[in-house]
Amino acid sequence: MIWQEEIETMNRTGLEKLQLERLQATVARVYQRVPFYRQKLDAAGLRPTEIRNLEDIHRLPFTRKSDLRENYPFGLFAVDKKEVVRIHGSSGTRGKPTVVGYTRNDLARWSEIVARAITIAGGRPGDVFHNAYGYGLFTGGLGLHYGAERLGMSVVPISGGNTPRQIMILEDFQPRGIAGTPSYILNIAETMEQMGRDPRQTSLEYGIFGAEPWSEEMRRTLEDKFHLRALDIYGLSEVMGPGVGMECFERQEGMHVAEDHFYVEVIHPLTGENMPPGELGELVFTSLTKEAFPVLRYRTGDIAFLYPGKCGCGRTHLRMSRIKGRIDDMVIVRGVNVFPSEIESVVMNHPILSPYYQVEVTRQGTLDEITVLAEVSDAVAKDQGGFNPEADLFRRARNELKAALRNTLLISTEVTLLAPNTLPRSTGKATRLVDHRHLYEDSGEGLPV
Numbered sequence: 332m333i334w335q336e337e338i339e340t341m342n343r344t345g346l347e348k349l350q351l352e353r354l355q356a357t358v359a360r361v362y363q364r365v366p367f368y369r370q371k372l373d374a375a376g377l378r379p380t381e382i383r384n385l386e387d388i389h390r391l392p393f394t395r396k397s398d399l400r401e402n403y404p405f406g407l408f409a410v411d412k413k414e415v416v417r418i419h420g421s422s423g424t425r426g427k428p429t430v431v432g433y434t435r436n437d438l439a440r441w442s443e444i445v446a447r448a449i450t451i452a453g454g455r456p457g458d459v460f461h462n463a464y465g466y467g468l469f470t471g472g473l474g475l476h477y478g479a480e481r482l483g484m485s486v487v488p489i490s491g492g493n494t495p496r497q498i499m500i501l502e503d504f505q506p507r508g509i510a511g512t513p514s515y516i517l518n519i520a521e522t523m524e525q526m527g528r529d530p531r532q533t534s535l536e537y538g539i540f541g542a543e544p545w546s547e548e549m550r551r552t553l554e555d556k557f558h559l560r561a562l563d564i565y566g567l568s569e570v571m572g573p574g575v576g577m578e579c580f581e582r583q584e585g586m587h588v589a590e591d592h593f594y595v596e597v598i599h600p601l602t603g604e605n606m607p608p609g610e611l612g613e614l615v616f617t618s619l620t621k622e623a624f625p626v627l628r629y630r631t632g633d634i635a636f637l638y639p640g641k642c643g644c645g646r647t648h649l650r651m652s653r654i655k656g657r658i659d660d661m662v663i664v665r666g667v668n669v670f671p672s673e674i675e676s677v678v679m680n681h682p683i684l685s686p687y688y689q690v691e692v693t694r695q696g697t698l699d700e701i702t703v704l705a706e707v708s709d710a711v712a713k714d715q716g717g718f719n720p721e722a723d724l725f726r727r728a729r730n731e732l733k734a735a736l737r738n739t740l741l742i743s744t745e746v747t748l749l750a751p752n753t754l755p756r757s758t759g760k761a762t763r764l765v766d767h768r769h770l771y772e773d774s775g776e777g778l779p780v
């Protein structure tokens with residue numbers, strides 16, 4: 332079976348040999364079957380037979396999200412539609428989704444990759460597994476589902492939402508493992524607390540959390556609230572779905588990339604040059620085994636770095652860092668780059684705030700401004716006889732948060748404190764960034780048009 336030790340602890344020479352064979356087959360395949368890739372390779376003056384070693388991957392052109400949009404919906408498929416047995420799409424809220432397809436072999440491989448990921452996270456055959464990722468076009472629900480089944484778990488396909496019912500099922504079915512977006516799992520904990528239940532009393536031992544950026548502080552909060560080990564899982568539909576990277580239970584320090592199936596690079600987002608291990612840049616993936624929807628050097632827009640050196644767990648597959656954020660979500664305030672996840676860390680460290688926040692960005696003339704919206708905790712508000720932003724305690728908290736944000740981000744931000752339970756709660760990917768900058772475009776005056 333594919334998640335056995337031999338693959339995960341394979342020596343680098345053997346692994347790279349395997350990657351090269353698979354890369355050569357993938358390039359030949361897309362050249363032959365996908366007009367888009369054939370044109371791109373021809374334009375670059377590159378024949379598939381010229382890929383002779385792994386370094387040659389750097390000669391391949393990049394693929395971008397816009398290429399998927401321009402070939403919407405099925406233009407980049409490398410197989411006849413008859414062979415496509417599943418279609419998924421990005422969970423993007425703007426416009427049309429990016430569409431991807433899977434053959435039967437692709438689904439079998441994806442299940443194995445996810446089964447391996449769940450094992451890396453501490454899951455075992457026979458565990459009850461509460462899968463709170465959304466089922467649908469989004470790859471989270473079905474991706475985790477089939478992986479868990481493949482491993483031999485008892486999967487509870489609860490999906491996201493209907494939180495009180497989730498809680499009843501959690502308490503009654505006694506799962507060892509849970510999966511969902513960190514923001515939704517936090518929402519479950521909060522709802523339990525409001526119902527007078529203690530999340531620490533659940534049977535949960537590990538959580539597989541991802542699909543949105545989250546911070547070490549969020550990890551600590553989730554681990555503390557549920558008394559479990561919280562592990563990061565990465566993936567994107569364009570490359571496959573969840574399971575591209577998975578953090579190990581033993582070390583919790585970076586996500587092991589399933590390198591036998593995906594070739595990972597980190598590049599400078601502006602120059603396209605490869606960054607050395609340890610340095611932040613944009614993640615780029617090349618699929619090595621996919622049939623229906625192979626991708627060459629897909630630019631993810633996600634910012635991370637690759638860890639130098641081996642993991643203490645003994646696995647040899649490279650580790651990628653936690654995602655700092657998406658390039659699209661980066662805000663530039665007076666020349667300083669800010670990601671919402673950095674703000675999360677600061678908000679979560681404040682003792683009287685709840686872990687809910689949003690970052691509003693506006694534009695004054697040519698300058699971006701940030702306002703952090705943060706909720707005060709329910710308990711503190713109750714203790715104070717309600718939330719009054721002018722009360723001493725809350726004014727002080729607001730100033731403390733402003734100062735902490737300035738210390739960490741090196742820019743000044745506005746802060747608005749809100750009453751408990753005012754910000755929207757997510758059942759899937761949370762909306763952290765509320766970007767009003769487009770309202771100011773073209774007006775020339777820094778005022779909404």
Ligand code: DLL
Nearest residue numbers: 421422471541542543544564565566567568573654
């Ligand atoms: O979010 C796949 C997935 C499902 C991953 C369940 C993990 C768990 P998409 O909807 O295509 O696929 O969105 C992909 O989500 O490019 C990242 O920006 C973000 N993302 C995914 N995992 C993480 C993570 C799924 N662990 C986009 N940390 C990616 C931060 C993540 N961001």
